[in-house]
Amino acid sequence: MLQVEHSTVRFDGRTALDDVTLDVGDGEVVTVLGPSGSGKTTLLRVIAGLQRPDQGRVVLDGRDLASVPPHRRGIGLVFQDHALFHHRDVAGNVAFGLRMRNEPAAAIGRRVRDMLELVGLSGFGDRSVATLSGGEQQRVALARALAPGPRVLLLDEPLGSLDRRLRDRLLDDLARLFAEVQVTAIYVTHDQAEAFALGDRVAVMRTGRLVQVGTPDAIWAQPADADLAHFLGLRNVRDGSVVRPEAVLVRVGGGDGNGVVLAAIRQGPTVRLVVSLDSGETLEALVTSLEHPEPGDRVSVEIDPAGIVELP
Numbered sequence: 001m002l003q004v005e006h007s008t009v010r011f012d013g014r015t016a017l018d019d020v021t022l023d024v025g026d027g028e029v030v031t032v033l034g035p036s037g038s039g040k041t042t043l044l045r046v047i048a049g050l051q052r053p054d055q056g057r058v059v060l061d062g063r064d065l066a067s068v069p070p071h072r073r074g075i076g077l078v079f080q081d082h083a084l085f086h087h088r089d090v091a092g093n094v095a096f097g098l099r100m101r102n103e104p105a106a107a108i109g110r111r112v113r114d115m116l117e118l119v120g121l122s123g124f125g126d127r128s129v130a131t132l133s134g135g136e137q138q139r140v141a142l143a144r145a146l147a148p149g150p151r152v153l154l155l156d157e158p159l160g161s162l163d164r165r166l167r168d169r170l171l172d173d174l175a176r177l178f179a180e181v182q183v184t185a186i187y188v189t190h191d192q193a194e195a196f197a198l199g200d201r202v203a204v205m206r207t208g209r210l211v212q213v214g215t216p217d218a219i220w221a222q223p224a225d226a227d228l229a230h231f232l233g234l235r236n237v238r239d240g241s242v243v244r245p246e247a248v249l250v251r252v253g254g255g256d257g258n259g260v261v262l263a264a265i266r267q268g269p270t271v272r273l274v275v276s277l278d279s280g281e282t283l284e285a286l287v288t289s290l291e292h293p294e295p296g297d298r299v300s301v302e303i304d305p306a307g308i309v310e311l312p
Contacts, residue, residue, distance in 0.1 A: 001026040001184060002047070002152055007056030009042050009208075016042045017053065018208035024152070024186060029178050031187045031199030035231070039208040040188040044154045047186065048075050060151060071100070076145030080157040082137045084129045090116070090140050091125035097148035115143040118177065135166045139173075146181065153185040159194065171197055192232060196220070204228060226311060235284050240311050247307020248285035250275060250299050257300040259283075261293045275301055 002024040009017040017039045024030050032040045045051035047058055049070035058065045065073055076097075077083075084093050091112050098108045116122055119139040129137060138158055145153055158174075159167045175198055178185060189195050195202050196216040203213045204224070212224035223229040229242045236243035250261075250273055262282070263274040271292045273285045283301065293299050 001028075001061060002186075003059040004043070004047060005057050005059065007043075007046050007053040007058070009039075009046060009051060010054050015208050017046065020056070020205075020208075020210055022203055022210065022213065024184060027182045027184055028200050029185045029187065029198055030201050030203055031189060031195035032203045032205060033189060033192060033195035034205035035190055037207075038205040040190075040205055041156055042208075043205070044077075044156050044186065044188055047152070048077055048154055049073050074148075074151040076148065076150035076153045078138075078141050078145045078153070078155040078158045080160045082134075082141045084137055084141060084144075086128075086130055088129070089125065090121065090127050090129060090132070093129060093140055094125075094143045094147050096144060101148065111147055112143075115147045118146070118181070119143045120173065133166075134162055135170055138162070138170065142174075142177075146183070151184065153183050155185065155187045157188055157190070159191075160189075167194075174198060204231075206231075222309060222312075224312060229309075229311070237311075238281070242309045242311060243283065243303055244307040244309065245272065245284045245286040247304040248275070248283050249302045249304060250285045250287060250293060252293050252297055252299055257298040259299050259301045261295050261297045261299055263295055264292060275299060277301060 004020055004022040007017055007020045008015065020043060032043060034040050042051060046053050049065060049068065060073065085096065094112045094115050095108050098111060112125060116124055119142055121136065121139050121143065129140060132140065159170055162170065171194060178198065187198055199216060201213060202216055202219055204211045204219065206227065211228055212219055220232065223232060223234065223242065226237045229237055234242045234244065236245060236248065259275045259277040261273055262276050265272045266289055269289055270286050271289045273287060273293065275283050275285060277283065
């Protein structure tokens with residue numbers, strides 16, 4: 001359906017995108033995960049036609065898009081900063097792409113109402129976008145991108161400027177919406193939780209290259225390398241393998257034991273323990289928050305072999 005083939009982009013001698021190839025199937029949601037500067041946004045700009053690659057090409061439904069301008073590619077865009085038209089009301093923003101195609105007024109009105117209902121903003125059409133909250137503005141931006149019926153929807157850190165509570169709520173809404181609309185989407189984020197919650201597949205980027213592409217379960221089960229394991233929060237990397245924190249079994253050892261708790265960090269229903277072993281190694285463990293050792297406690301540490309993942 002959509003293919004990015006061997007695309008490379010260079011800026012002033014710096015390679016922002018390095019021979020990237022990515023296939024996205026019809027109706028598939030692919031999340032692109034990576035830290036700032038990894039090339040995620042550059043990849044979206046290449047797909048949207050906002051950045052011409054120095055090498056490679058983008059193909060949509062079998063058509064090379066090299067000569068197709070951005071507004072004729074059938075691609076919807078949602079940005080972190082919303083990019084709404086503040087001189088237009090909500091309905092005017094959602095209708096923008098449809099009016100650019102000279103759709104009949106009656107059809108535009110129906111489509112705008114349908115899109116506002118889809119994103120949970122029924123009755124908001126006459127409101128000024130300046131009066132909306134950040135979450136509501138992002139919903140308007142999403143409705144505007146979906147209104148023309150794009151073949152592909154591109155979302156660049158759409159929840160990045162929102163607080164955690166609102167982000168979690170909109171994340172649930174996006175997952176529902178993607179399932180309902182069955183739109184093909186590429187969603188860029190630096191947040192692992194967002195990427196794994198939304199993506200049918202996750203494409204992990206680092207320094208302009210694709211490091212690994214796979215389902216969330218596959219990437220979590222078998223990270224491509226130690227750097228990716230660390231990025232995913234798996235810090236127990238030792239001798240070419242990763243020990244999952246839940247496989248580090250900790251119990252209070254009294255005067256015996258083989259380690260000392262350095263830190264206990266509460267994370268909702270679990271506590272992350274940092275334990276210094278007598279051997280000099282430091283491991284992290286996840287335990288329940290009801291009963292757990294405290295910093296300074298002497299503990300016994302064992303490792304469940306089932307939780308050891310060998311790195312490629």
